[in-house]
Amino acid sequence: MQVTETLNEGLKRGYAIKVTATELEEKVNEKLAEAQPEIEMKGFRKGKVPMPLLKKQFGQRLMGEAMQETIDGAMSKHFEDSGDRPAMQPEVKMTNEDWKEGDDVEVALSYEALPEIPDVDLKSVTLEKLVVKASESDIEEALGNLAETAQEFEPRKKGSKAKDGDQVVMDFVGKVDGEAFEGGAAEDYPLVLGSDSFIPGFEEQLVGVKAGEEKAVTVNFPENYQASHLAGKEAVFDCTIKEVKQPVAAKIDDELAKKFGADDLAALKSQIGERLEAEYAGASRAIMKRALLDALDDMVSFDLPPSLIEAEAGQIAHQLWHDENPDVQGHDHPEIEPTEEHVKLAERRVRLGLLLAELGQKAEVEVSDAEMTQAIMNQARQYPGQERQFFEFVQQNPQMQQQLRAPLFEDKVVDYAFELATISDKEVSKEDLQKAVEAMENE
Structure with a gap:
C-alpha cells in the first residue's frame, strides 16, 4: 500500500x-x-x-x-x-x-484537519460575579403573585355587570344551522372572562352581562378546529347567566402556605427567598459565562476549518430566518444565504467550541450516565404521556444523544474554568442584574 x-x-x-x-x-x-x-x-x-x-x-x-x-x-x-x-x-x-x-x-x-489549539492560562482570567440577595419586598411581591394564582371568586352585588377577569356561571346550548351539536352544551359552567378558554370572540361578548340575563353569543369556529364537522362554521350559543363573581386574592396566611406545601407562612417565605436567589444565581452565572467566553475569545487565535465555519454560519442563518418567520414550520422556503455577520458569529462559536473541547479533554471532563439520564428525563417532560417513547427514541439515536450531551459537557468545562479563574463577588440590586441580562441578550 x-x-x-x-x-x-x-x-x-x-x-x-x-x-x-x-x-x-x-x-x-x-x-x-x-x-x-x-x-x-x-x-x-x-x-x-x-x-x-x-x-x-x-x-x-x-x-x-x-x-x-x-x-x-x-x-x-x-x-x-x-x-x-x-x-x-x-x-x-x-x-x-x-x-x-x-x-x-x-x-x-x-x-x-482540526487545528492545534494553543494552551490558555485559566488562572489569569479575572471575572466578576453579580450577587443578588432576595429582599423582603421581592419576597412579598412573589407572595402576592402566589396569592393571585390561588384566588377564589365571590358573588358580585346583585345587578352588577360582568367585567374582564370575572367568573360567569352559566348554562349554555350551542347550535349550528339551528341544530344543537354534541359537546356544545353545559350547565353551571364557570367561565373566567379573558381566560381564552373558549372559541375566539365568545368571552368578549359576555362582558357586561348580569345574573339572570339571557344572552345569544354568535361565533365562528376556526377553520382548523379539531372537530372537522364544525370547522369554519357559524354557531350560536344561547347562554343563561346564573351568577357573576369577582376574583378575590387568597389571604396571605398559614393556610395559603399549606396550599403550596409549606408548614406555615414563615416557611413559605423562606422557600420563596431561596427560589428567588436561585433564579438570580442562574442569571448571574449566565453573565459570568459570557464574560469567560469573551475573555477566552480574546486570548486565543488559530486557524479555523472552513467547512465548520460554513456549516455553522448556515445553521445560524437558518435558525434566525425561522425566528423571524415563525409561521413557516417546515423547510420549504428559499435558500438562505449567510451574511458577513452570520459568518463572524460562526467563527466565534467554532473557535470557542474547539477551545472548550480541548480544555475539557485535557481536564478529563466527562458527562456521566446519570447526568445524561437526567437530561433525557427533563427533555421528556415536554412530551406528556409520551415520555417512554421519547426516552427510547433518544437511546436509539446517537445524534440526539450528542445534542443533549454537548451543552452538559460545555457547562462542566465552564465550571472547571470558573474553579481556576479569579472571581470576585459584587453585590448588586435585582434591577442591576436585570439590566446586565438585557445588555448581554442585546449584544
Missing part, C-alpha cells in the same frame, strides 16, 4: 492511496481460508470445498469487503501516524473508476 501526500495547505489535506492487486488478492484468500472450514456445498463435505471453487462463488463479494477494509485500515493508520483529527467526515473517492479485478485500487482521501 502506498500513501502519497497531494495537498497540505492550511488545514486542508489530500492523499493518494494505492492498494495493489496483490494485497487485495491476499486479503481475499485470507478471508476464504478463514471461512472454508464452515462452508458446505453440494457434492463436498463441510470444510472440503476446493479453494478455486470458493473463489469463483464468493470472491467477487469478498473483493468488495477487502477493498473497504484495506482502505479503512489505511485511513486509520494515517490518522494514528499523523495525529490529524478531521474536522468533518473525510471525503474518500475512488480515482480509477474503470477498475477491474486484477488492477490496483487508487483512492483520493481529502479532509480538513
Whole structure:
C-alpha cells in the first residue's frame, strides 16, 4: 500500500492511496481460508470445498469487503501516524473508476484537519460575579403573585355587570344551522372572562352581562378546529347567566402556605427567598459565562476549518430566518444565504467550541450516565404521556444523544474554568442584574 501526500495547505489535506492487486488478492484468500472450514456445498463435505471453487462463488463479494477494509485500515493508520483529527467526515473517492479485478485500487482521501489549539492560562482570567440577595419586598411581591394564582371568586352585588377577569356561571346550548351539536352544551359552567378558554370572540361578548340575563353569543369556529364537522362554521350559543363573581386574592396566611406545601407562612417565605436567589444565581452565572467566553475569545487565535465555519454560519442563518418567520414550520422556503455577520458569529462559536473541547479533554471532563439520564428525563417532560417513547427514541439515536450531551459537557468545562479563574463577588440590586441580562441578550 502506498500513501502519497497531494495537498497540505492550511488545514486542508489530500492523499493518494494505492492498494495493489496483490494485497487485495491476499486479503481475499485470507478471508476464504478463514471461512472454508464452515462452508458446505453440494457434492463436498463441510470444510472440503476446493479453494478455486470458493473463489469463483464468493470472491467477487469478498473483493468488495477487502477493498473497504484495506482502505479503512489505511485511513486509520494515517490518522494514528499523523495525529490529524478531521474536522468533518473525510471525503474518500475512488480515482480509477474503470477498475477491474486484477488492477490496483487508487483512492483520493481529502479532509480538513482540526487545528492545534494553543494552551490558555485559566488562572489569569479575572471575572466578576453579580450577587443578588432576595429582599423582603421581592419576597412579598412573589407572595402576592402566589396569592393571585390561588384566588377564589365571590358573588358580585346583585345587578352588577360582568367585567374582564370575572367568573360567569352559566348554562349554555350551542347550535349550528339551528341544530344543537354534541359537546356544545353545559350547565353551571364557570367561565373566567379573558381566560381564552373558549372559541375566539365568545368571552368578549359576555362582558357586561348580569345574573339572570339571557344572552345569544354568535361565533365562528376556526377553520382548523379539531372537530372537522364544525370547522369554519357559524354557531350560536344561547347562554343563561346564573351568577357573576369577582376574583378575590387568597389571604396571605398559614393556610395559603399549606396550599403550596409549606408548614406555615414563615416557611413559605423562606422557600420563596431561596427560589428567588436561585433564579438570580442562574442569571448571574449566565453573565459570568459570557464574560469567560469573551475573555477566552480574546486570548486565543488559530486557524479555523472552513467547512465548520460554513456549516455553522448556515445553521445560524437558518435558525434566525425561522425566528423571524415563525409561521413557516417546515423547510420549504428559499435558500438562505449567510451574511458577513452570520459568518463572524460562526467563527466565534467554532473557535470557542474547539477551545472548550480541548480544555475539557485535557481536564478529563466527562458527562456521566446519570447526568445524561437526567437530561433525557427533563427533555421528556415536554412530551406528556409520551415520555417512554421519547426516552427510547433518544437511546436509539446517537445524534440526539450528542445534542443533549454537548451543552452538559460545555457547562462542566465552564465550571472547571470558573474553579481556576479569579472571581470576585459584587453585590448588586435585582434591577442591576436585570439590566446586565438585557445588555448581554442585546449584544
